[in-house]
Amino acid sequence: MKWVFDMGxxxxxxxxxxxxxxFAEHGFGxxxxxxxxxxxxxxxxxxxxxxGSKKQLIQEVLKRYLDVMMPEVDKQVAAMLAKxxxxxxxxxFGTLITPLLLLNKVRPAGTSIxxxxxxxxxxxxxxxxxxxIMFHWGEVLKRFVDAVxxxxxxxxxxxxxxxxxxxxxxxxxxxxxxxxxCEISAADYDQPVDVAGIINRLIPYISAGTAAPVxxxxxxxxxxxxxxxx
Amino acid sequence: MKWVFDMGxxxxxxxxxxxxxxFAEHGFGxxxxxxxxxxxxxxxxxxxxxxGSKKQLIQEVLKRYLDVMMPEVDKQVAAMLAKxxxxxxxxxFGTLITPLLLLNKVRPAGTSIxxxxxxxxxxxxxxxxxxxIMFHWGEVLKRFVDAVxxxxxxxxxxxxxxxxxxxxxxxxxxxxxxxxxCEISAADYDQPVDVAGIINRLIPYISAGTAAPVxxxxxxxxxxxxxxxx
DNA sequence: ACCCATTTCATACATACGTTTGAATTTATA
DNA sequence: TATAAATTCAAACGTATGTATGAAATGGGT
Numbered sequence: 001m002k003w004v005f006d007m008g009x010x011x012x013x014x015x016x017x018x019x020x021x022x023f024a025e026h027g028f029g030x031x032x033x034x035x036x037x038x039x040x041x042x043x044x045x046x047x048x049x050x051x052g053s054k055k056q057l058i059q060e061v062l063k064r065y066l067d068v069m070m071p072e073v074d075k076q077v078a079a080m081l082a083k084x085x086x087x088x089x090x091x092x093f094g095t096l097i098t099p100l101l102l103l104n105k106v107r108p109a110g111t112s113i114x115x116x117x118x119x120x121x122x123x124x125x126x127x128x129x130x131x132x133i134m135f136h137w138g139e140v141l142k143r144f145v146d147a148v149x150x151x152x153x154x155x156x157x158x159x160x161x162x163x164x165x166x167x168x169x170x171x172x173x174x175x176x177x178x179x180x181x182c183e184i185s186a187a188d189y190d191q192p193v194d195v196a197g198i199i200n201r202l203i204p205y206i207s208a209g210t211a212a213p214v215x216x217x218x219x220x221x222x223x224x225x226x227x228x229x230x
Numbered sequence: 231m232k233w234v235f236d237m238g239x240x241x242x243x244x245x246x247x248x249x250x251x252x253f254a255e256h257g258f259g260x261x262x263x264x265x266x267x268x269x270x271x272x273x274x275x276x277x278x279x280x281x282g283s284k285k286q287l288i289q290e291v292l293k294r295y296l297d298v299m300m301p302e303v304d305k306q307v308a309a310m311l312a313k314x315x316x317x318x319x320x321x322x323f324g325t326l327i328t329p330l331l332l333l334n335k336v337r338p339a340g341t342s343i344x345x346x347x348x349x350x351x352x353x354x355x356x357x358x359x360x361x362x363i364m365f366h367w368g369e370v371l372k373r374f375v376d377a378v379x380x381x382x383x384x385x386x387x388x389x390x391x392x393x394x395x396x397x398x399x400x401x402x403x404x405x406x407x408x409x410x411x412c413e414i415s416a417a418d419y420d421q422p423v424d425v426a427g428i429i430n431r432l433i434p435y436i437s438a439g440t441a442a443p444v445x446x447x448x449x450x451x452x453x454x455x456x457x458x459x460x
Numbered sequence: 461a462c463c464c465a466t467t468t469c470a471t472a473c474a475t476a477c478g479t480t481t482g483a484a485t486t487t488a489t490a
Numbered sequence: 491t492a493t494a495a496a497t498t499c500a501a502a503c504g505t506a507t508g509t510a511t512g513a514a515a516t517g518g519g520t
Contacts, residue, residue: 011497027354029259032477043499048479050497090445123353123403124257127410158419159431165411166400166435173353173399180357181395189388200445201389205396209439215320215430241467262507273469278509280467461520468515477506485498490491 012050014040017107020061024116025179028058028124062121062129065114068106070137072099077140077147089151089207093167095144097199112178112195119176122168152211163210170206174198242280244270247337250291254346258288258354292351292359295344298336300367302329307370307377319381319437323397325374327429342408342425349406352398382441393440400436404428 018040022031033054037044051057076095080087103110121129134141149160174181178198186192193201248270252261263284267274281287306325310317333340351359364371379390404411408428416422423431 026356029257033479034477043497044478045480045499046497054478119353123349123406126256158415158421161415161419162411162428162431163435165407166404166432169403169407170396170400170439173403174396176353177395177399181392185388185391189391191388198392201392202396204442204445205393205439208442209400209435212434212438215434263509264507273467274508275469275471275510276467284508463518463520465518466516469513471511471513473508473510475507475509478504480503481501483499483501485496487496488494490493 011040011042011046014042015047015050015057016061016064019057020064020107020113020117023058023061023120024113027120058121058125059132062114062117062132065103065106065110065117066133066137069099069103069114070140072102073144074140077144081147081150085150087147087151089148089211090203092144092147092151093203093207093210095147097203100199101196109195115172115175115195116178119172119174122172123176148210155211155214159214163212167206167210170209171202174202241270241272241276244272245277245280245287246291246294249287250294250337250343250347253288253291253350254343257350288351288355289362292344292347292362295333295336295340295347296363296367299329299333299344300370302332303374304370307374311377311380315380317377317381319378319441320433322374322377322381323433323437323440325377327433330429331426345402345405345425346408349402352402353406378440385441385444389444393442397436397440400439401432404432 015036019031019036022035022039025031033047034044036057037047040046047054047057051060073096076098077092080091080095084091100111100115103114107113118129145160145164148164149155149157152160152163155163175195175198178195181198182193245266249261249266252265252269255261263277264274266287267277270276277284277287281290303326306328307322310321310325314321330341330345333344337343348359375390375394378394379385379387382390382393385393405425405428408425411428412423
């Protein structure tokens with residue numbers, strides 16, 4: 001029977017919910033289907049029955065979040081540009097805050113889970129995730145990049161390319177290790193920090209980095225490097 | 231027989247040389263001992279004979295570079311501070327350039343290999359690498375962090391903590407994907423960029439990001455009210 | 461030439477993985 | 491209730507992995 005409001009089998013949701021937690025915690029490669037099905041309390045074969053393969057399960061885990069976040073990014077960028085046609089870098093990157101925090105409505109702690117998944121995906125899937133996002137959300141991303149360019153009109157396109165990938169790196173890596181960082185911060189500085197706190201601290205860093213003036217000249221090696229192997 | 235200059239068996243070096251390439255390319259978890267021994271043209275059992283286990287092999291691969299790089303970092307930081315007791319952020323991060331490029335003398339393309347290993351290690355070893363480096367090179371790192379603090383005296387320690395981890399993230403992630411980024415850059419912008427080029431582009435970004443003014447909203451949220459008046 | 465420690469080698473072991481299978485069970489519809 | 495589709499389940503399959511073993515080979519020291 002097909003429900004009018006098809007919420008899918010509970011099994012399928014249980015698998016997704018268990019999988020995303022384990023994926024975020026241990027990465028895709030180091031999370032076995034057996035660990036997932038055990039945590040979800042479903043049969044091992046259910047994954048291949050409902051998703052076909054582990055690879056497709058990973059895709060659907062990420063898709064659940066991207067489908068919510070990316071349209072919101074588009075909306076926020078448009079709204080920001082309507083209000084301020086010549087935005088500063090913090091305004092541009094600030095458009096990401098709402099979409100990211102919106103993910104907490106997809107699942108409890110959804111923002112934290114998604115950004116960690118993103119970090120894992122970028123470093124583990126050897127470019128597959130990058131291509132997937134580019135293919136499905138390339139238009140949205142292009143409009144975002146255009147906004148970045150608007151905030152740094154003097155930056156050559158090739159330099160902007162590198163800056164944006166630096167920004168992605170900062171964001172993705174920080175988020176991938178966000179759990180550990182929050183624990184260290186809480187222990188060493190006695191100040192609990194949540195994902196929203198990290199995002200708010202990231203914006204100034206990324207904004208300043210991306211908008212930094214281009215280095216006047218290539219740094220040269222001043223002292224002669226020495227290598228003495230006993 | 232023990233050589234006066236013990237260069238170890240050729241087998242051991244062959245394994246290290248093959249392993250670091252495969253580790254950098256596919257990561258630690260996705261590189262099998264069989265792939266390594268095949269590439270090195272040695273017997274499978276040689277890894278466990280010479281290194282004990284895969285984990286120890288990974289450690290020795292990284293150690294070979296850390297043992298060269300970290301003392302040079304110490305030297306460069308000291309030299310920089312001697313020349314300029316109140317350094318700017320680019321000067322501080324600039325001290326990393328020489329140590330990084332020095333790794334090209336350890337092995338051909340050593341810099342590129344090491345930074346990719348570092349990226350892999352940070353995201354795959356669930357904090358083990360971080361702890362290893364902290365344990366063995368904590369003193370050197372502390373002196374470097376002190377220099378960063380010198381370049382941003384107004385930054386609260388807790389904020390500096392986050393900024394530095396952002397910087398690590400920028401660096402490590404960029405380097406982990408440096409191969410792909412170089413290929414994209416060469417294809418889209420017709421300008422070949424090598425690892426030294428990336429490092430030189432990273433310095434301004436990381437410097438500006440780390441030294442960025444603290445966001446107003448963050449300050450109000452996280453600053454602890456105190457009765458002390460300094 | 462002999463010896464002994466070091467190193468190599470083929471092979472086996474135990475385990476873990478993603479996936480498949482076919483029967484049992486549940487569920488929806490007629 | 492009868493029937494057919496959808497789902498669950500235990501079990502197995504084939505493959506790959508890291509590691510262990512014990513015999514063969516190597517090579518310098520006496």
